[in-house]
Amino acid sequence: MNKTAKSVWNNCLIFIKDNISEQAFTTWFEPIEAVKLENNALSIQVPSKFFYEWLEEHYVKLLKVSLTRELGNNARLVYMIKMENNPGKRKPFTERIPSSQRAKVSSQEVDVPVKNKNPELKNPFVIPGIRNIKIDSQLNHKYSFENFLEGDSNRLARSAGVAVANKPGGTSFNPLLIFGGVGLGKTHLAHAIGVEIKEKHPDKTVLYISAEKFTQQYIDSVKKNNRNDFIHFYQIIDVLIVDDIQLLSGKSGTQDVFFHIFNHLHQNGKQVILTSDKAPVDMQDIEQRLLSRFKWGLSAELQNPDYDTRVSIIRNKLYQDGVEMPEKIIEFLGNNIKTNIRELEGAIISLIAHSSFNKSEITIDLAQKIVKNYVKNTKREVSIEYIQKVVSDYFQMDVETLQSKTRKRHIVQARQIAMYFSKKLTKASLASIGSQIGKRDHSTVLHACKTVDNLSSTDKQFRKYVEDLNKKLTQ
Ligand code: ADP
Ligand code: MG
Numbered sequence: 479m480n481k482t483a484k485s486v487w488n489n490c491l492i493f494i495k496d497n498i499s500e501q502a503f504t505t506w507f508e509p510i511e512a513v514k515l516e517n518n519a520l521s522i523q524v525p526s527k528f529f530y531e532w533l534e535e536h537y538v539k540l541l542k543v544s545l546t547r548e549l550g551n552n553a554r555l556v557y558m559i560k561m562e563n564n565p566g567k568r569k570p571f572t573e574r575i576p577s578s579q580r581a582k583v584s585s586q587e588v589d590v591p592v593k594n595k596n597p598e599l600k601n602p603f604v605i606p607g608i609r610n611i612k613i614d615s616q617l618n619h620k621y622s623f624e625n626f627l628e629g630d631s632n633r634l635a636r637s638a639g640v641a642v643a644n645k646p647g648g649t650s651f652n653p654l655l656i657f658g659g660v661g662l663g664k665t666h667l668a669h670a671i672g673v674e675i676k677e678k679h680p681d682k683t684v685l686y687i688s689a690e691k692f693t694q695q696y697i698d699s700v701k702k703n704n705r706n707d708f709i710h711f712y713q714i715i716d717v718l719i720v721d722d723i724q725l726l727s728g729k730s731g732t733q734d735v736f737f738h739i740f741n742h743l744h745q746n747g748k749q750v751i752l753t754s755d756k757a758p759v760d761m762q763d764i765e766q767r768l769l770s771r772f773k774w775g776l777s778a779e780l781q782n783p784d785y786d787t788r789v790s791i792i793r794n795k796l797y798q799d800g801v802e803m804p805e806k807i808i809e810f811l812g813n814n815i816k817t818n819i820r821e822l823e824g825a826i827i828s829l830i831a832h833s834s835f836n837k838s839e840i841t842i843d844l845a846q847k848i849v850k851n852y853v854k855n856t857k858r859e860v861s862i863e864y865i866q867k868v869v870s871d872y873f874q875m876d877v878e879t880l881q882s883k884t885r886k887r888h889i890v891q892a893r894q895i896a897m898y899f900s901k902k903l904t905k906a907s908l909a910s911i912g913s914q915i916g917k918r919d920h921s922t923v924l925h926a927c928k929t930v931d932n933l934s935s936t937d938k939q940f941r942k943y944v945e946d947l948n949k950k951l952t953q
Contacts, residue, residue: 481548486520487512490544497540505700506533513558518549521556525706530557531738613715615676615684621669627794629787632663635778639667643674646682646717646749651776653740653750657757658780661820664753667780668719671751675717682716689725693732700731712739719751723772727763737768744774788812788822795823801830807845814849825852860951862900862914868950869896872943881916894926895944899951901927 495503514521524530545553628636638651656664672684699708712718726733743750754761758772783791789812796803815822828848833840870880873892880892893915900911908920933940
C-alpha cells in the first residue's frame with residue numbers, strides 16, 4: 479500500500495494517543511492536519527505559531543519517535559503555520575514554513591496574513607465592532623490615581639504606576655508587579671493605572687482581569703477546544719493587567735499559557751501589570767521561569783499605611799460620602815485600624831450606617847464598639863500580644879504583672895493560661911511563646927500547657943476561667 483500524508487499521520491496519531499492524556503491529545507493533536515508527504519518529510523499544518531512552539535517544547539520527542547516508526551531514520555517533520563507569514567528557521571528534525579509559501583494549495587487553504595485578517599476571537603470580552611475589534615477593558619472607573627492617596631507606604635508603587643501610565647511599555651517597569659497584604663490597595667492601584675492609560679492613550683487596548691477569571695477562561699477554552707482563540711485574544715492586548723497572580727500557584731497549565739502570552743506581549747513592547755499578595759521570592763508553586771519573568775521589571779511593595787496616610791484616607795472617604803465626623807473619632811479610627819485599608823473603610827461605613835439608622839450622633843463609644851467588632855471579626859489569627867491582653871484584663875491585672883517573675887499563685891496561673899491559649903490559638907512555637915510571655919523557655923511553656931489541662935479537669939473554678947477566656951478569644 480502506498481503511503482500518503484494522511485495514512486502516515488494517522489498511524490502516528492495512534493501511537494501518540496497511547497502515550498499522552500486524552501485531553502492533551504484533543505487539544506494539541508486533533509487540530510493538526512497532515513498536508514503533504516514528500517520523500518521522508520511529512521508536512522503538517524498547525525493553527526498558529528504558538529501552537530507550533532508548544533508542540534516543539536512539549537511533544538517533539540514523541541513526534542520524532544512516532545514519525546521514525548513510520549518513515550525510518552531519515553524522517554523529517556515540516557510545520558506549516560496557518561495565519562502567519564514570516565519564514566521560520568530550519569531545524570535538524572523539524573522545519574517550519576508558513577503555509578503561504580506552499581507550492582500547491584487549494585483556494586480554501588490559502589492563508590491570509592494575520593494582519594489582514596482578524597483571527598476569530600471567541601472571547602466574552604469582545605464586542606464586535608464594524609471595522610475594529612473593541613475590547614471592553616473591564617476597568618472600574620471608581621478607582622483612580624486621584625483617590626489613591628499618596629503616603630510613604632505606597633509612594634514607590636504609586637509613582638511607578640504613574641510612570642507606566644504615561645508611557646505604557648516604554649519604561650523599564652515591565653512588568654510592573656505590585657505586591658502587598660490584603661486590603662492595601664493593589665486592586666485599586668492596578669485599575670487606576672489602566673484608567674489613566676485609557677484616558678491618555680485611548681487607542682490602546684487595555685484589559686484588566688483577575689488571575690482567577692483568567693484561569694477559568696483558560697480551562698473553558700481547553701474544554702471547548704478553542705484554546706487558540708484564547709491565546710490570540712490575549713496576544714493582541716496592549717496593556718494587560720492581571721490581579722492576584724499568586725492564585726496561579728500550583729496551576730501549571732495556566733502558568734504555561736500565561737508564560738507564552740507574557741513573552742509575546744513583552745517581546746512586542748506591550749505593558750504587563752501584575753499584582754500579588756506576596757513578593758516574588760515568597761511565591762510558592764509558581765514555575766521558576768515565570769518567577770524570573772516577574773523580576774524583569776519592577777516589584778513595588780504596598781506597605782501598611784502610616785498614621786498620617788490612614789487619617790487622610792479616612793478624611794477623603796468622608797468627604798466623598800459627604801459625611802462629617804468629629805476629629806476625635808477620626809483620630810481614634812486612625813489609631814486603631816492599622817493594617818488594612820479595606821477594614822478602615824468598612825468601619826467608617828458601619829459607623830455612618832449605625833448613626834444614621836439610629837438617628838444618633840457618632841460618638842466615641844459607638845466608634846469603640848464598631849472597631850472592636852470590626853477588627854476582631856476580620857482577624858484571622860489572634861496574636862500572642864492580644865491573648866496576654868485579654869487574659870490580664872480578665873484577671874484584672876496589667877500585662878507587665880502577667881509577665882513578671884513573681885510566683886504569686888494567681889499571677890502564675892494567669893501566665894500559664896496565656897501560654898496555653900497561645901499554644902492553642904496561634905502557630906507560634908513553644909520557644910517563641912515563651913520568649914514573648916516574660917522571656918521564659920520552651921519547657922516552661924510546655925509545663926504550663928500540661929498544668930492548664932490538668933487543672934481544667936480537676937478544678938471547677940479553674941475550668942470556668944478557661945471556658946470564659948476561650949469564648950472571649952475565639953468568638
Ligand atoms: P487589595 O487589592 O490590596 O486587597 P484594594 O485595592 O481592594 O486592596 O483596596 C481596599 C480598599 O482600600 C479599596 O476600597 C481602596 O479604594 C482603598 N484604598 C487602598 N489604598 C488606598 C489609598 N492609598 N487611598 C485611598 N484608598 C485606598
Ligand atoms: Mg485585590
